[in-house]
Amino acid sequence: MKRVAAVDLGASSGRVMLGVVGSSQLELTEINRFWNGPVGVGGTLYWDVLHLYRSMLDGLRAAGPVDGIGIDSWAVDYGLLDSSGRLLSNPVHYRDARTDGVIDQVLARVSATELYEITGLQQLPFNTIYQLAAESGGVGSAGVSPSLPARAVGAGGLLGQAATLLMIPDLLGYWLTGSIGAERTNASTTQLYDVRARAWSEVLAARVGVPLGLLPELREPGDLVGTVWPETGLAAGTPVVAVGSHDTASSVVAVPAGDERFAYISSGTWSLVGLELEEPVLTDEARAANFTNEGGVDGRIRFLRNVMGLWILQECQRVWEDDDLEGLLRDAAGAPAFAVLIDPDAPEFLAPGNMPARIDEHCRATGQEPPRSRAAAVRCVLESLALAYRRTLREAQTIADRPVDVLHVIGGGSQNELLCQLTADACGLPVLAGPVEASALGNVLVQARALGEPLPDLGAMRALVRSTHRLRRYEPQGKPADWDAAESRLFGAR
Template identity: 60%
Template structure:
């Protein structure tokens, strides 16, 4: 790692996604933002007899290994943790974890939403939490969990980043950007909704105090210090612990009118607002209002994202038929445009499994011909994602009364040049791609700001724009072809 100046400091970002995790060290200061990967590891769920679970103990062990590697690189000023949303662990009265946390794709969630909606109708829920209806929202998962034997012993609910923070520090709390994804958070008031929690028969005492990004979250426990080699008293800082919130904080927007797509396993497409949109039109369009840094609202919709391509490749790999991503993308570029398009958000694509076969069945059901070749499937997936980005951002702009001038596509998907170009072509808007490491950058920047090394959210974004590699795409080709493909999907 580079030598640190007196105006810079090094931070460790623990960044856990739904399929992989890593510990990143970052140097940050007024004119500096450099990342270095200390440790990377797979995040592999485990299917047990009672369902699909996260192997959180393996994740914790790998996180500690990553922090030990980070400590060897030089002094670390603080640690911050971000993960995916909605999933949680339950602690008993002694603070012990009651079983491995369930995976949000577990089948136990089937029918749970109906139990909640029988008590609080969809309109009532949305008027308070402003949350997109997804079958795995925490509020619905809890309805399924309450039927199990463990529930009677549960005393504390900790979302995934807060559970890991608790194991590092012994301190209990809930960071607000992740709390806003649970369905039990008041989107207008910015706090837990005591009314919803009570209506649903949950114990208010299970939900810890809220923390804002930048708040202190404790210091490392002695045994963590001993294992990692980090100094005693090393602070853990609450960052924007929902990984999308961290990614949006690092969007390198320097002008108004921007939209963003945080593209990884999921594509999170939307706008940054100052207040939630809680209209019935917004609910009907299934948009979510989640918290961002500095009380901003991430007004967005979840799109299935690169999960579709990842699951295709896993299927081909099991058959020994995956030629590698570069070859697949080259074949996709040569494939016939718009030969087949799908709605990525159809629930048939949610669970793990043989994705090419499910795409085939879905296409036949809507009167289209399956691709028949790996490149054809990749083209189908990427064109369909570009169409979903177009539909979602146009609806978001209309519902929020915004005029869009540019799309910022961040996250791992920003490396996919076909997806970036086709998003520009489909929307008719310029696309700025990058940074690919937006989540880790947002995590590091919030820690740096808490130490007074960078300024407000606008300053953070300008620093990203000055220091990170970005690529720019302008709309090309005949947009009427995209219009026809979109019409085909709407009529299916």
């Protein structure tokens, strides 16, 4: 039996979980939970990474002696170290506006087709490659674009001063152990990673002016990162294990599937909707549909598309100053169906701000009467998300030629009963909801295997999740024709 600590950092909160893993045992205990989110300074949104580090240490100390520590977080964001290993600046938040307009500059150097053929990634404005282009001042013909915000420090900005780039979990692992490296599942989200060669892309790095030496040696989930430094105040010599450090990679490990004919939604601030495949799908059809091929544990591919997720509802609650989610969902369940619909992936919903006002503006721009109550607004958001899931799942099955019999909803959104039922209705599939702490479970399972627990493959890990965690099943209800009509309203005819 292994006793391990999972540091699991989401885009709105972080937590340290104590996991106990045995032949028929898989338990999680929350040690501490702490706030995470953007901090605006001087017109830039940053992550408070030192707060995260201190909160992580507090939780690890409270957890007591453990056999191992693993760290996972959201993707795409990073810290830059100088040649002496010092952090040059707080990591910038992916919702910051510094990448506005940068995609076109990068695509002037490398075509969208070639970019997809190499990386297999969905085009998102905050992908690491675009953040790095903004970091250096752009990739115009002179190396610096005058149209970009003047946030650079010296020639080439911070990028010109940097010696190493570390994704967020790798940065925290470095501060624990002094060991530098890049875990593969998170590296695969940067749009600088060759998904077929399973290596950093020298071609893309050269095209966009990213020094190849900036990108550390790659690690596999299960590799030893290093052992804890005494000055952390933790038990010196405790192993730190590379897990699926992209939180979605860890979440997918914990999908309690019994066979391969499943799809998943990792549901939280973002919704990651997709399939698990053996090989990437790099066709023109996949690129046109904006699907991503991200690395998973044991060499699997997470073929998915990002959908905006519960971020929209979270921002509505913040503006309303209403944290009674249960009451909002109860009222929304009684609101009229399909009264108002929005495209949850519309760019106006990406940045923090007055989301209820943006919903109203979006509705007026699309010829709809805005929702007249909070219940109607919540119903609008959840039905629109369910329709986005429906479209994404149908396209994924067609493009990958992989039929699906069941849809697993994992993560915090699996507790949202109304959204789970609407998702079952929209997709016409049974939904199995749970586990809630999927990313932490995947984290501890990979650690336990690396430390000697007999969990030979993903099937064994998932069987342990199924036998130890309660799942809730939602059967499709309602009329499929109603969802067909709603989808046609929102996205146009198929």
